[in-house]
Amino acid sequence: MDTVNPYDCIVVGSGPSGAMCAQTLVESGMKVLMLDAGVPGSIPDDPGHMNFQQFRMQSDAQDLFLLGPSFSTLKWSAAGIGDQLTPQRSYVTDKVKEWLPFKSETFRVMESLAYGGLGGAWGLGCYRFSSKELALCGLPVKEMNDAYQCVSNRIGISYSPDDIFPYTMEGTSALLPAIEPDEIAEDILNTYKKRKDRLHQSGFYLGIPALALLTKAINGRQPTDYSNFDFYSNRGNAAYRPSITLDQLRKNQNFEYRGDSFVTIFNETGEGVEVEGRNMKDGSLIKATAKKLVLCCSAFSTARIVARSFNHFDQPMPLLCNPYSYITAIRLSTLGKVPSPRKTSTAQLAIFHDPQKQNEDVAMASLYSYAALPVSKVLKEIPLGFSDARALMQYILPATVIAGIHHPDKRSEEKHILLKKNPDVKTGDELHIRYALSESEKEIISKRESAFKKAFRILRLLPVKKISPVFGSSIHYAGTLPFDSQGKKLTTAADGLLSGTNNVFVADGSTFQFLPAKGITLTLMANAHRIALEIIKKK
């Protein structure tokens, strides 16, 4: 054994990027150490063999299950970031305030120190970036297309080609059959089929989204049972979560997982890299060395580690984040219809807006039914007394669709982060975030939202309320250490190598130069796999 560098690679972070990168490295025979905070989930998440509706009607234990052990779901404020987290999934943000502090007037961050990272609460939507979008991000098209296929085979994606094929999984084979949509989604699809010419003219395409939720058993995982517990439990591991990959990797002799490890800094040595950090339980210093280091801990946390290591305090780094809003709409013909309990809580439909028909400047909305979260969360938003609001929602809820709209994001000077020293916080520094849209960006977004509303009306969905939550609510963050072929400071080469280093790689979304509106997770995983292949080539 090499006593100086007992590991070929250290991977920092266990989210979708970290898990996928580590799998590729380990499968190539490399010896990998993963350093991770690894905060576990602690709330029982499966009440047994019943569907969500049966559970609601019969279980005497649902209070703890739905409210959380310390009433964590009873937030008394307007809808904000992370409100959709069930008590069973809220562990993904545990300890973040203490260890990953930030300050911002305009932006909110949702980061994770959990085992499996934010992947533990991922909405499971899978969208490939088009060749044009990949090029805008700075990602090599051919390699990414191969990587998408590899990741798709590993995680299992359910999707049957329809009108949104070019925006989701075009170019990928071996897909599983699509998830069955619920009644309201089926109803909307029927309207779409009759009116698609009008919608296509204005650049709208609707279909059932590709999801990392199995409809057939693969790799020891079971298909979804449509019990509607998707964001509480994960029966049969039907939904892909990075923890599934990590649990498999931990059985491999070439892989070592070290939890409670909060990495703060790296130093390049003559023959490799040394990382330092703190044990999150006892505060003791941790150190590890390897030939190479791969940072996979999110656009913010990777930037924190790099800024500390280069002593790059008080200097701006760029930031990308999809502007996000949601529209609540009602389908009047579905008022007062009792829905079937057989459903999933994932997005039922996806609608893409591509007015130029170039698959380059695309906005998208995911359409959800409101069926597996407590109704009281919605009632506080209605301008009626609670008793009347409750009674009305019994009719309205089955007809309610919530559309989360994502817009693409480009870099600008008004979007940046910087790390500032602060001896009063645990890590000795905190991230300051500035994010503002230009007037022209605001105008484009406003026009797009109006176009979506018009499209919803064509689909016989009546928009009743639009909410624009604080910036950052899309939870899609990227671009802090962007790709750059000239090797400027705080940038990354196309193969993931951090400029100014010989053995430090970045394999998360920090490197993207542009952020398409489509969900980012599949591309994060594909890119991490691609970077791992680049590292293997250099071995």
Next chain:
Amino acid sequence: MQLHEEACVLSRYLGRKNPDAQSTRLYVDAVEKIAIPLSGDQKRIWEKCLSHSWLLPSIDAALAWNEPYNPIRNRIFIMLSILETRPDFTHLFLPVRRSPFYLFSITGRLIAAFMKLIIGKIALWIL
């Protein structure tokens, strides 16, 4: 008024019957854990609502319109959230099949809600 009596008033308003023991225990526990400070005026209005429970729906309606995140509504919201998770009350929160007269039912509710809003606004002005 003791918290368990408060739970009974709120349960009768929101669920049309007294709460079971577990709902009451949860309410007491939640209010103690989630400390909700009420200002002097808010405390006075809250106490009136509890001692004259017929006022509660109107005050709630008026606050929902004027000041939806008022701490008084927070107390009601806590009981509402708890009742939603109790099997005796869950059916009140699940979708109901529409009757042939469901549009009358919805319209009636909206008219009643409007009346409560007016009464509540007057009550808040007086109080």
